Amino acid sequence: MFISLVAVIVLGAIAWMGGATPGLQYLFGIVLPMIAVVVFLAGFIWRIMDWAKSPVPFSIPTTGGQQRSLDWIKPARLDSPYTKTGTVGRMLLEVLLFRSLFRNTKAELRNGPRLVYWSSKWLWLFALLFHYCFLVVFIRHFRFFLDPVPVAIGMMETVDGIMQIGVPRLFMSGVILFGALLFLLMRRLCDQKLRYISLPNDYFPLLLLIGLVGSGLCLRYIGKADIATIKEMTMGIATLSPHIPALPISPLFYVHLGFLSTLLIVFPFSKLMHMGGIFLSPTRNLPNNTRAVHHTNPWNPPKTYRTYAEYENDFRDLMDEAGLPLEITPEQAAAKE
Amino acid sequence: MSTPQGTDEDIRSGTTLYAVLWPHKEAMVNRWVGVVHGSYPFETIGFLRTNSNRFANPVGYRTEEAAKALIEILFTDQPEEATLHKAVDEIIRVRAIQDFPPETAVGVVFALKDIVREVVSASGQGAACLRAMWALESRIDAVALMAFGAYARHRERLHLLKVEEHKRSHSQLMRLAMRKAGMEPEEAEPQKP
Amino acid sequence: MSKLPKASELAKSISYAFPKVSWMDTKPAFAPGTWCYPAKKDTMEGLGMPNPHNWNPAEEDWNLPENWEEIIYNALKDRLEKYRSLKVFLDICVRCGACADKCHFFLGTGDPKNMPVLRVELLRSVYRRDFTTVGKLLGKVVGARKLDKDVIKEWFYYFYQCTECRRCSLFCPYGIDTAEITMIVRELLHELGLGIHWIMDPVSNCNRTGNHLGIQPHAFREIVEFLCEDIETITGIQIKPPFNEKGHEVLFITPSGDVFADPGIYTFMGYLMLFHEIGLDYTLSTYASEGGNFGSFTSAYMMKKLNAKMYAEAERLGSKWILGGECGHMWRVVHQYMETMNGPTPACMETPKSPITGTVFHNAAATKMVHITEFTADLIKHNKITLDPSRNADKIVTFHDSCNPARGMGLLEEPRYCIQAACENFVEMPENTIREQTFCCGGGSGLNTEEIMELRMRGGLPRGNALRFVQEKHGVNTMACICAIDRATLPPLADYWAPGVSVTGTHELIANALVMKGEIKRTLDLRQEDLPGVEEDE
Structure with a gap:
């Protein structure tokens, strides 16, 4: 935890200095982000390719419900999918709604002395909030890279700011995102067993995201950064004609950008790759039809087993005595020798 | 009244002790639960403490049930033996197989004495409670004996389980061997009724 | 000189600090x-x-x-x-x-x-x-x-x-x-x-003799014949199951624990009685007499090696399909690994079709192996067997889902359907301890050895706890299962955590209730104990 915190602060400080030093602005504002994007894309693809390189020798779905067997028994089409469609459905539930995480709460509702039920439910809820708000914030940021700004983004912003608080209008997504991140961090710090299993590389992405979102919130609501100038710079990157705008930009923006670049660079080499990995998880992405449909193991070794002939050779006389049918009678066997 | 050990009568008449302990009832339950949890390796304690679902955390649940029953003996005239017995039995059943030395497995019962003494001495009414305390501590000793009995019983059961499992897993082989030796297995080995 | 330990020190040893050691x-x-x-x-x-x-x-x-x-x-x-x-x-x-x-x-x-x-x-x-x-x-x-x-x-x-x-x-x-x-x-x-010994010894035995205990073919047959004697005592019906015979439609394979060990033997007797009653054309095999696969607890290679015997034997005997008995990890291997490892199936095999009801098991089209509770549930649904649940009236039954059929197969309803048809009283354990959320018996994956009995009891606590709950609340006295390891590990578990609950295979319950053509008036259950209501009659 401590190491991660120091690392994030140091990163932020470096970015601040970079943003405040005129000569380094090009490096921190343009070169680094562009490198980061390249590293992210290349790293992401490389990781997926690397995983995909290893085969799936066996079809091992974890079944979360009734299999399809007899016509009159109702199968669980999504939790124990028999078809490709069902499997896609299961994956969608998993990716979009965190189905497995939601399981945590189901049974506890009934017998439930409070604590376990709530804490589990919180994990599902805040994980979901975090991911969706992050997505919304991510999409909202496209307004900096597209000109004219697509109508869809405008509509999204209207909904996001529907509470009509403050100037500039408060976007719920950003605030919830920040809150969810704080919850996830507090959970790691306060739940004893979670704290025991957490590694510095669990805290680092969390703190980095808190820094990223925090600096973003500051830029919008407190520092009230000059959007037009920032857009001039981001459009420069987007159109591949990068330049540092003439008007000054707050160093805080460079901190924001620095955290983002770090996140992009770290992403492919960290646990954040669960984003891609979940699609390749063999306990989820395969249908439960393994007795009906052949699954190929590319490295299936040749069969070596003790054959019936070897078995009978060992036990022939005993089997004969017991009246068990034989392929070769003791007499035939004796005659051969 | 003249017996030096103190009697149930003393607890009944020991309204002072009752008055001293009553406000601390819940605190004493929690304290004792804490002692039981404290007997586990400390990485475990957090989980035991924060989760009291009967099925998701059987150990924590049983501990709490036992604590509640145990504390009752401080406050009732005639402790309900069956309830107490059950609660003690259930918690010792768990502790008997959990890698504790016997003295730790059973010893948690005695911690109740310390808890009571702490409350009483903090109240400054120690002298007035003396006879009632004697009686109470005898009760706690009785519970400890109960726990000792449960521990012995469960350990014995554990070993019996091994023997019985072995018999079950070879039942038909024994039968075959007996048959070959010209005996019926029933003659050779008494079956479990 | 060491200090005399004090019980009261326990009270001081509580630490709410976070662990400092990684x-x-x-x-x-x-x-x-x-x-x-x-x-x-x-x-x-x-x-x-x-x-x-x-x-x-x-x-x-x-x-x-x-x-x-x-x-x-x-x-x-x-x-x-x-x-x-x-x-x-x-x-x-x-x-x-x-x-x-x-x-x-x-x-x-x-x-x-x-x-x-x-x-x-x-x-x-x-x-x-x-x-x-x-x-x-x-x-x-x-x-x-x-x-x-x-x-x-x-x-x-x-x-x-x-x-x-x-x-x-x-x-x-x-x-x-x-x-x-x-x-x-x-x-x-x-x-x-x-x-570990408890895994490698059965692997070695299974490889050599065909079953975990290392019983040689003639003795295997003899033991099965004992069980047939018992069936005759109980029902008056003589059953002579075929061994290693060619040309039968079905090859039946079950874990060998069902043949050697209590209470699995009663489940095995149940299979034989059922097959006899419906006139199933089947054979047993001494060569492939082990459904269980401790190789799967060893390595993928060993799992394949032991499993290969099943198809090899089906091919030699010319069986059309394989019927598999009640077993947990065996069914994980069969359902998720077998056809991949040792398929394609021999040419003589066909998509399983129940000869009694005509039901085609399309869900086993590739593996060509059917779970016995799928098979029996289908029989019951089509009214092909007569069951008298009053013979199990003394039992208040709950069902323990074995981990592998539950989470590696999704076999949840079939056994429940069978049990409910054969018993009058059925109660479920709490929701978060059954079906896909079932708790392990504490002895799966080759850990059902007696030297770790204490550890098994610890691992079995969540299951035992749920069982104890229904025992107290509903008077449950019988826990049914569909797994040979369960039948070995649940009796001590029940004995320790919920004394008074007995453990039974699903087909033991079926066979108790099964009304057979030409049977004597039954007074005994498969364990040769009095059936409910018998004493009052006499």
């Missing part, structure tokens, strides 16, 4: 009752296992082969190239903790390394250092550590405290399956010659 720096204590006896050198040699040697878990030196580090490195590299599951599972865990309190061993022992996430972390930490750049560069900061002999010991300790039940996998948002990791770590340990 899990990487704690070592397991090899106390008796927590580890299984090692496999014999001869057994390992006989099976051609690598680096067979004598060793003892309680001793400091495990006599590892000289180049043990290289062996592990290469073996892990090989598995990473072979299993996408391993690679993905090692990379994507976010340590969210959703699995932590789902493991029965964690719930029963409280040992933090029994949290599934940490169990896998034992391997993951080594993987990070040896196979990822970040881990090589940053070491402990990113949870990487050097492989040393203590790590090997830790692996042995904790991966033989995992029963491959997959309960954690169900709750994991990425489906990370500790069973998969356990199977692979056990493979790695076997590369160093480290195996």
Whole structure:
């Protein structure tokens, strides 16, 4: 935890200095982000390719419900999918709604002395909030890279700011995102067993995201950064004609950008790759039809087993005595020798 | 009244002790639960403490049930033996197989004495409670004996389980061997009724 | 002079502080009752296992082969190239903790390394250092550590405290399956010659004689004939099951525990009675007389080797399809591995079709193997057998889902349907302890050995606790199951945690209730105890 915190602060400080030093602005504002994007894309693809390189020798779905067997028994089409469609459905539930995480709460509702039920439910809820708000914030940021700004983004912003608080209008997504991140961090710090299993590389992405979102919130609501100038710079990157705008930009923006670049660079080499990995998880992405449909193991070794002939050779006389049918009678066997 | 050990009568008449302990009832339950949890390796304690679902955390649940029953003996005239017995039995059943030395497995019962003494001495009414305390501590000793009995019983059961499992897993082989030796297995080995 | 210990010191020992020592720096204590006896050198040699040697878990030196580090490195590299599951599972865990309190061993022992996430972390930490750049560069900061002999010991300790039940996998948002990791770590340990007696001995026996106890064919037959004598005593009906006979439609394979061990034998008698009653054209085999597959607790190679006999025997005998008895891990192997490993099926085999009802089991079109509760549920549904549930009227039954059929197959309704047709009183255990959320018996994956009885009782606590609940609340006195390991492990579990509950196979209940053509008036159940209502009649 401590190491991660120091690392994030140091990163932020470096970015601040970079943003405040005129000569380094090009490096921190343009070169680094562009490198980061390249590293992210290349790293992401490389990781997926690397995983995909290893085969799936066996079809091992974890079944979360009734299999399809007899016509009159109702199968669980999504939790124990028999078809490709069902499997896609299961994956969608998993990716979009965190189905497995939601399981945590189901049974506890009934017998439930409070604590376990709530804490589990919180994990599902805040994980979901975090991911969706992050997505919304991510999409909202496209307004900096597209000109004219697509109508869809405008509509999204209207909904996001529907509470009509403050100037500039408060976007719920950003605030919830920040809150969810704080919850996830507090959970790691306060739940004893979670704290025991957490590694510095669990805290680092969390703190980095808190820094990223925090600096973003500051830029919008407190520092009230000059959007037009920032857009001039981001459009420069987007159109591949990068330049540092003439008007000054707050160093805080460079901190924001620095955290983002770090996140992009770290992403492919960290646990954040669960984003891609979940699609390749063999306990989820395969249908439960393994007795009906052949699954190929590319490295299936040749069969070596003790054959019936070897078995009978060992036990022939005993089997004969017991009246068990034989392929070769003791007499035939004796005659051969 | 003249017996030096103190009697149930003393607890009944020991309204002072009752008055001293009553406000601390819940605190004493929690304290004792804490002692039981404290007997586990400390990485475990957090989980035991924060989760009291009967099925998701059987150990924590049983501990709490036992604590509640145990504390009752401080406050009732005639402790309900069956309830107490059950609660003690259930918690010792768990502790008997959990890698504790016997003295730790059973010893948690005695911690109740310390808890009571702490409350009483903090109240400054120690002298007035003396006879009632004697009686109470005898009760706690009785519970400890109960726990000792449960521990012995469960350990014995554990070993019996091994023997019985072995018999079950070879039942038909024994039968075959007996048959070959010209005996019926029933003659050779008494079956479990 | 040491101080006299005081009970009161316990009260002072509570610590609510967070643990200060990282899990990487704690070592397991090899106390008796927590580890299984090692496999014999001869057994390992006989099976051609690598680096067979004598060793003892309680001793400091495990006599590892000289180049043990290289062996592990290469073996892990090989598995990473072979299993996408391993690679993905090692990379994507976010340590969210959703699995932590789902493991029965964690719930029963409280040992933090029994949290599934940490169990896998034992391997993951080594993987990070040896196979990822970040881990090589940053070491402990990113949870990487050097492989040393203590790590090997830790692996042995904790991966033989995992029963491959997959309960954690169900709750994991990425489906990370500790069973998969356990199977692979056990493979790695076997590369160093480290195996346990209770697994390797049955493997060796199964390979040689066809069954786990090493019973030779003639004795196997004789024991089955004992059970037929018992059936005759109970029903007055003589049954002569065919052995190793060619030309029968169905080959029947069940775990050998059903033939040798109480209370499995009653389930076996149940199968035979059912087959007789419906006139099934089947044969047993002494060569393929083991449905269970302890090879699956050893390595993928050994699993395949033992399983191969099933199709080989079906081919030799010309069977059209295979009917499989009640067993847990056998069905994981059959359902998810068999056809991949040892298919395609022999030419003589066809998609299974019940000769009694005409139902075609399309769900077994490739493997051509049907679970007996699927088969029996179909019979009951079509009214092909007569059941008299009053013969089980004295039983208040609950059903224990075995982990493998529940989470590796999805066989949930079929056994329930059978039990409810054969019994008057059926009660479910609490919702979060059954079906896909079922708790393990504490002895799966080859851990049902008696030297770790204490550990098994700890692991069995969540199941025992749920059982105790329905025992108190509904008077449950019988727990049905569909697994031979369950039939071995649940009786002690019930005896300890819920004394008074007896354990039975599903087909024992069926056969008790089964009204057979030409039977005498039944007064005894399969255990030769009085049927309910008998005493009052006389």
